[in-house]
Amino acid sequence: MVHDECTDVEGSGRLMESRRVGGRGAVCETQHLPDANAKTTLQPEASWETACPTIQAPGCPEMPPGAPDSLPPTAALQQTVTPTNSLRFLSVLGFPAEIHLFGVLLAILGNLVISISLNIQKYSHLQLAQQEHPRPYFKSVLWWGGVLLMAVGETGNFAAYGFAPITLIAPLGCVSVTGSAIISVTFLKDNLRASDLLGMTLAFAGTYLLVNFAPNITQAISARTVQYYFVGWQFLIYVIFEILIFCILLYFYKRKGMKHMVILLTLVALLASLTVISVKAVSGMITFSMTDKMQLTYPIFYIMFIIMIASCVFQVKFLNQATKLYNTTRVVPVNHIFFTISAIIAGIIFYQEFLGAAFLTVFIYLFGCFLSFLGVFLVTRNREKEHLQQSYIDFGNIPGKQMLDKIQPDSNSLSYGTLPDGSDSTNSQSGEKKEV
Structure with missing residues (x-):
């Protein structure tokens, strides 16, 4: 991006700051002009897409008929997006x-x-x-x-x-x-x-x-931006690959009866990646509608809303199945790790959030994720076992009643719910009545 000076525009006698975007021509901006009524004038080589590469910036001319109201950010402009009305609205409220x-x-x-x-x-x-x-x-x-x-x-x-x-x-x-x-x-x-x-x-x-x-x-997440990312080749390849893995794991889970915790939580993580993509799209379009232009009239909003609800429902279903079969202290840290990894991959592929990031920045970010994973594991490790209450009654501690065995063995053993000699509780009760 090369800065120079624009020539006199419309005989105003004032100089304006300009910039060159992608070598296509200078685009004059008016934010430094003292006259609030001054309008932006584009050089002949520039176009509306050059002036407003991501969103309709303040001072830009009105959109031509049929032009998209939001285009995806490029690598050069993704780190410095021109402030929108929504950003200025939050700045007025005192946010940084x-x-x-x-x-x-x-x-x-x-x-x-x-x-x-x-x-x-x-x-x-x-x-x-x-x-x-x-x-x-x-x-x-x-x-x-x-x-x-x-x-x-x-x-x-x-x-x-x-x-x-x-x-x-x-x-x-x-x-x-x-x-x-x-x-x-x-x-x-x-x-x-x-x-x-x-x-x-x-x-x-x-x-x-x-x-x-x-x-x-x-x-700024608008409907046009979501549509562009939704039909991008990166996301299409990612969705096809994710559907294949999901179908393979679902086959082993349903047909082969393999209910290992890793399989169940991987199914949850695959659904969670679609959940976070749709949640950000729906939340971003609602925020854009409240602070700028209405986005709820676009079909992509309702498509993302349906994906969000459906993925959440099936995600909860598999997660409940995992908590029924395995200890919560094992499910919570593994689910947190799987969910975070799938969400990060989804953000990188769909929204291209690490585009142009330095290697050191990515490395320190991943190290921070590792520290958080390790912290969650240490906090949840063996916590539930400390709160397990005694699951049986020891009659040996009752005065006047002397028994060598407990009424129920350890809850983790295979014989839980039966007496040590293998007889059921009904027979033991009838035999005790005869003895009385």
Whole structure:
């Protein structure tokens, strides 16, 4: 981009700053002119697409009939997008010029609210378990309060994708895990282990690196931009490859009965990549509609909305199946790692978020992801085993009753639910009645 001076335009007697874009000609801009009514004049070699390569910039002429209202950013302009009305609107509200930091704040607050909601729901379950006649949890006001807070937190995460890149928002899910551990120690009186402190420290360090070395782009997501990316060859190849892997894993899961945790969570991750792409598209178009031009009339908005809902439903289905078959302390860290990796790949391929990034920046970003993964693993490691209550009654501790065996063996053994001699509970009860 070469800067020079424009000649006198329309006899105004003032000089204006100009720039050359891609060698196609000088494009005069009027932001430095004192006259607010002055209009931009394009040189003969320039075109509307040259003047406004990404979005309709302030001072640009009106769009010609049939011209797209938003074109995809190029590599040279992706790091410095011309401010739109939406960016100026947020600046008026007091937000910094780096709007992606506002998205980071929304994501962190949303994840913290989610962690609070999970602990409230856990506390309500503990209260109901202590009652003599426990009622269903869905009749508890406290439990519904936790559900409401979770909805607020998820809304914050949803809105964050409209202001910041996927590669910045997705790894911040570690804040929810570490925040939940801190809150459970404070309010639920859980034990604070040395691994918890180490895991929280690593997660916070990784979050700091992620925020500072993630792609620093401010990209306005309009319907035309999403349409361009949606039919791009990179995304088409990625979708075909993802569908093939999904079908192969689904075949082994359904037909062969292979229900390994890695298979289930890989299915979740493949669906999650479509979820984050559609969430950012829907959130970005809603944000663009609120601050600039209406985008909800385009069919691509509803296509992305349907993809978002469908992928979320099937994602929850496979995730619930994994939590039923395996311990939560194993599912949570692996799911966080798989989800973050799939989201990062989706952001790189669909929205080209690392386009033109330096190698050192990418390396430090990946190192931050590794620290957050390790922190989540340390926080969740063996945590649930510490809270397992005794699953049987030891009659040896009851005065006047002497028995050598327990009424039920260890819950992890194959004979759980039966007596040690292999007889069922009905026969044992009838035999005890005869003895009496």
